[in-house]
Amino acid sequence: MGITYTTSKGYKAKGYTCPDVVKCYPSITYKKFPMHKVKGPGELIQTLRILPTYSVQNPAIDAWWTFCQFFPNNDNILFSTSSPFQILHGTVWHHKKCVMLEISATYAKMCIIKYGKIECGTVPQATCEGFPKFQINPDGVKFTCLSSSSISEHFVIYKTMNPIITRAHDPSLTQYKDYATSPNGSFHAILAKTSASCYTFFVFGSCSYLHTEAVIKIDDLYPTIKPPPLLVTERIDIKWSPDSRHVAVGFSRGQLTVIDWRKLQGVCSVFEDVISDLELCGPSTFDFDPRSQHCVMAVAANDMILYRINTHEKKKLGCSDNLGSFVDCLKYSYDANCIVTSLFNLRIKVIDADELCSLFEINLSVTCPDFMDVSANLGSIVPNVTCLSITATGEQVAIACWDRKIRILQLPKVLNLQCMCKYTILSVVDPSKIMKLPLPHLLKDYLYSLPFNP
Known part of the structure; x- marks a missing residue:
């Protein structure tokens, strides 16, 4: 060590x-979630409304794609952002091309839960083009957001003299779709559409401007994965393995691939090599097990079942019972005490990370009576929850919702004596x-x- x-x-x-x-x-x-905010299991702790406030009534907006993340090593701070979208032909996401909406909806918003108050403020000049993906670097010093041709890096503590650093800038040949920063803080992985028929995967060093560590054409590894037609907006989600060696890419068209970027080779196409005849339930319905370097993942398929798989051995390790609904997104708790899943039928299910049995369930229609099911307006093509983030202890979850709100919910206390000692030590x-x-x-x-x- x-x-x-x-x-x-x-x-x-x-x-x-x-x-x-x-x-x-x-x-x-480590700073714990405020004790005076803690409630009973399944209860709503706080509802946060994301900027903007004046364009919500615009009839051109179908829904909001919202993102949130608890600050590394500090469960008192929650970053969030949101952008308006309009559905084309009732089947796909498309960013609404309106100058007013882009300006009003692309500010990142920092919400601080402190001393019984919610202190909110915008981060100047922090924009998120397209789907509002951003990420706090593991160092806690900077955060990054993705434009169509670059990654913009901002300091968390804003100073007027601090420059905004643009990395991986390529305005002519690429259209960046999604990115993620590695757990070791050294690399950014980007999936880009480089032509009408090709995705390209890039890994950039986090300290370099234009130098690439890896460039991989996806169709060289997985020929069946092609960009959709021009009028279709493809949703993509990228996640790193805990050892920063493998990168998994989930596509809204149902594919999930794992790439060893150092060896420039594919590791596994999950729905061809492991779970055949099925598809990925959604682009965010997978996650790496934090206890494994890179081999073990949890994957939700479109049969409403959660699978635990080994991508190296290409085999299933277990599966859950039918969850009763499609999964919007899922995430392991920080130490893999459980897996938190958000279901389309307005349920939050906490699932045992090994046995994949249900441990606890929250009915959002009861806990959050103001939560309107998106299917009532737009049908089942849009998720009710677009993102979720879990506190380090795994006792609270923040869900980013299509109605431009962040809801923080209390989960059951799963900490044993060893876990409680751990977070007590980390806090001092x-x-x-x-x-x-x-x-x-x-x-x-x-x-x-x-x-x-x-």
Whole structure:
């Protein structure tokens, strides 16, 4: 185990059990979700309304695509943003081309839950073109957002003299669809449409402007994956494995691929190699198991069943019972105590990460009576929940909803004595000093939430 520190990049810790794994952390101690905000399991804690306020009544807007993320190592801060969209032909997403809507809907919004108040403010000049994907870097110093041809990097603590850094800039040949920053904070993975018939996968170093670490044409690895026709807006979601070695790409047309970007080769096409005759339920309905370096994933298919798979051995490890509805999005808790799924039928299900059995369920139509089912207006083509984020302890979930609201819900307390001790230690010991604690290496790995399975 080792650790390095710089004032601008936070801390990087290396695993003992899995020495190839490096993760980046902010240079602050962990801050818990406010205790006075905690409620009973299944209860609504807070509803946050996302900017803007004056264009909601515009009849051209069908729905809002909203994104949210808890701040790394600080469950008191929630970043969120939202953009308006209009449905074309009743089947696809399309960004509404209106100058007023673009300006009013593309500001990132930072919500701080503190001392019983919600303190909100916009982040100046932070825009999100198209689907509003942004991500806080694991170092907690910067956050990035994606335009059609570049990644814009902003400092979380805004100063007028701080420059906005544009990376991976390519305005002529590409159309960037989605991106994600690696857990070690060193790389950005981007999927781009480089021609009418080709997707290209790029990995850029987070400190370089134009240098690419990897360039892979998707149709060289998976010939069946092609961009849709021009009038169809393709939804894509990218997620990194915990060891920053593999990248998984989910497509709204039902494919899920895993790429080893260092070897420039495909690892697995999940719905061809592992779960045949089915499709991915949605572009955000998969996640890597944090306990594994890169092999184990949870995947929701369009048969309403959640599968646990090994992408290296290309086999199923288990499956759930029928969930009773399609999945909008899912995510492992930080230490894989559970999997939180958002279902289209307005249910939030907490699922055991190993047995894939249901542990707890929240009925949003009861808990959030103001939540209107999107199918009443637009049918089943649009998810009710576009994104979810879980606190580090796995006890609260923030769901980003199509109605331009973030709802924070209380989940059951799943912490055992070891977990409670862990977060108590993290709240008083900053990441640089964990390695100096008089503890076995395996416990230090546990405090860093590093994977322990190859």
